[in-house]
Amino acid sequence: MEASRESHGTPGYPRSVRSPRGEARRAELLAAVAGDLKVNGLADFSLRRAARAAGTTHKVLLYHFDGAEDLLGQAIASLREGRIANAMSAAAAHDTLSERVRAIWPVLMEDATGLRVIDQAIGLAMYDPQRYAHLANDASALYRGPLISLCPSEWSEQRREEVAELILATMRGFLMEWQTSRSAVRIDPALSALVRALEREETADA
Known part of the structure; x- marks a missing residue:
């Protein structure tokens, strides 16, 4: 699992928390990543794998989440x-x-x-x-x-x-x-x- 190497991105979610559009996009990304985890498990999880599953880039994920570990924890919670x-x-x-x-x-x-x-x-x-x-x-x-x-x-x-x-x-x-x-x-x-x-x-x- 590669979360430790990509877990220190710039915190992004607070920048979009006031925007309904940002909230909707964040929920959409989270659902896609959770779906990937459900199928493929936690092995080799990384921001880049999550980005592929969500059809976006790891930089977009870093805009909405505080890093790989934050994204992983929230996807598992969902x-x-x-x-x-x-x-x-x-x-x-x-x-x-x-x-x-x-x-x-x-x-x-x-x-x-x-x-x-x-x-x-x-x-x-x-x-x-x-x-x-x-x-x-x-x-x-x-x-x-x-x-x-x-x-x-x-x-x-x-x-x-x-x-x-x-x-x-x-x-x-x-x-x-x-x-x-x-x-x-x-x-x-x-x-x-x-x-x-x-x-x-x-x-x-x-």
């Missing part, structure tokens, strides 16, 4: 946001936390290419935390709020946060198992155990 939106849409059809979590899992698992990119980002954060820890930390921040919102509103803030962290950590383990084995043999019973635990949590105060 992929995550799409997965979260789909998962929350599936959860909205259910009334209880346990049912919502069960509904989320197939949505998170079905997008294999997007999941591959996101897992590569987590691996990069583990390999070089000094530079890329934000790729993992940003993921936690993106997921935490939606998961908290799935919890019963009458619960205390602390309780909702604790349960959301439990769901997040467990789902991450499931996704890692799915990526490495492509088998649900161990995941299915573990998911059922998580659902039962959440059912008990929901009825604890009844």
Whole structure:
């Protein structure tokens, strides 16, 4: 990956932040780069590769983004946001936390290419935390709020946060198992155990 060699371009996005046209162009570029990542992964990512995918030049990307690492982080975030939106849409059809979590899992698992990119980002954060820890930390921040919102509103803030962290950590383990084995043999019973635990949590105060 070549992001480190091209990550110090002149910050450009603030120059276009007030322009609707600039905002639209930036969103268009980001979508194109995210699409390239989804297909080709993170290996050999660079501004020049991103520019080819977006049909532009690396100088144009530097006008809208603060460098390769900024562009990479925002493209990965956009992929995550799409997965979260789909998962929350599936959860909205259910009334209880346990049912919502069960509904989320197939949505998170079905997008294999997007999941591959996101897992590569987590691996990069583990390999070089000094530079890329934000790729993992940003993921936690993106997921935490939606998961908290799935919890019963009458619960205390602390309780909702604790349960959301439990769901997040467990789902991450499931996704890692799915990526490495492509088998649900161990995941299915573990998911059922998580659902039962959440059912008990929901009825604890009844």
